[in-house]
Amino acid sequence: MQIRLEIEKREKDYLSPWAMLSSQTAGREHYEEPDPIRTVFMLDRDRVVHSKSFRRLKHKTQVFIAPRGDHYRSRLTHTLEVNQIAKTIGAGLNLNLDLIEAMALAHDVGHTPFAHAGEQILNQLLPGGFRHTENSIRVLTRVEQHKGRNGLNLTRETLDGVKNHSGYSYGDSKAATLEGQVIRLSDKIAYVQHDIDDSIRAGLLSLEQIPREYLNILGDTHSKRIATLVIDTINYTRQQINNQAELIKVKPSPEVENALRGLREFMFLNIYQGKVCQAERSRATFVIEHLFKYYTHHPDKMSQLYRQIADEEGMPVAVADYISGMSDEYCIEQFSNIYIPQSLVPVYDFQIFSEGPVI
Structure with a gap:
């Protein structure tokens, strides 16, 4: 055929x-x-x-x-x-x-x-x-x-x-x-x-x-x-x-x-x-900067693929690979899990970008 x-x-x-x-x-x-x-x-x-x-x-x-x-x-x-x-x-x-x-x-x-x-x-x-x-x-x-x-x-x-x-x-x-x-x-x-x-x-x-x-x-x-x-x-x-x-x-x-x-x-x-968009950008900066710092010091929280990349190409490259692959929702969720007390998560969930007009 x-x-x-x-x-x-x-x-x-x-x-x-x-x-x-x-x-x-x-x-x-x-x-x-x-x-x-x-x-x-x-x-x-x-x-x-x-x-x-x-x-x-x-x-x-x-x-x-x-x-x-x-x-x-x-x-x-x-x-x-x-x-x-x-x-x-x-x-x-x-x-x-x-x-x-x-x-x-x-x-x-x-x-x-x-x-x-x-x-x-x-x-x-x-x-x-x-x-x-x-x-x-x-x-x-x-x-x-x-x-x-x-x-x-x-x-x-x-x-x-x-x-x-x-x-x-x-x-x-x-x-x-x-x-x-x-x-x-x-x-x-x-x-x-x-x-x-x-x-x-x-x-x-x-x-x-x-x-x-x-x-x-x-x-x-x-x-x-x-x-x-x-x-x-x-x-x-x-x-x-x-x-x-x-x-x-x-x-x-x-x-x-x-x-x-x-x-x-x-x-x-x-x-x-x-x-x-500028207001959203400032909040996105806050989230990504904190996640970048966190995963740089906690590579064990990334999957084996990214730990291997860290060994071969350096930690910053691996962390950038990991974060760049995240969806918006997953990125916000990870930030909440790491930095927000869990008792506040139901109140706080996904509200970090809720300021400004409802779109």
Whole structure:
């Protein structure tokens, strides 16, 4: 049964000349016999989906820490939205959707509890610094386990897309594949638009506050803005291909790109760096700093995997690995168990982030 070979033949016959073919992969760190059914990128996707780090994303913050409400985004729902947007763009450009999906589902597995607040705190505490993109690679190649070996042994193409998914420029992706460029852009499209949606739901923002110059270009509703960005990106990138551009960049047209950049800057100024997020950041700092200190002096409270990392790479690295893998809820729970008298826990439980508006 050689279903995989049939799939690889279809890729060669129908995908764009710019697409990354499964049969042309640069391979994995450790050689594996080919799967009879799944291509290498299908295997990557499946390993990510079945990993513990991926499952924990459901309880990791996107923007608001421990929000009260069923409809606010988590890091998992963000990941799924990135996947949907990226696959739509990828389909419009006739790229490898299995590779896109593997990258999309894996891109944020290294995110900390408490969103970028947690990342900033660990960056201060860990010698050498901490970045979630680099940590995602570390999770996929060191912390996760597969068949008794460190890491999931993903393809180099998937890891490259994860490594290069983040950054402030839109058309200057360092990703080695167009599929990786798609992920980089889709991540920005997703978080800017759904963070606007969540901020409006939380009462922290109104549509009237958003600069009209950007809405006139992108649209007044969440769905219209995403549709504009996706369709414009497909059309502008296809135009480059049709014009036989020497270097293809997956990006929107200049007008739409500037509107997206403007919305992103608006969100940073008014939400990400606003009073509510800053207040949550100070409380997250308090929790993570105390947990970092505690586990540094009590490594026996971490599992064997992290004690082994401590022996091989040093205690700060092991503690950062352990804390960065925690969900928001587990992080708060551990803080409560360690530092709050148990007689007060029923009263105190999960209230450390309850100040400010109920969201």
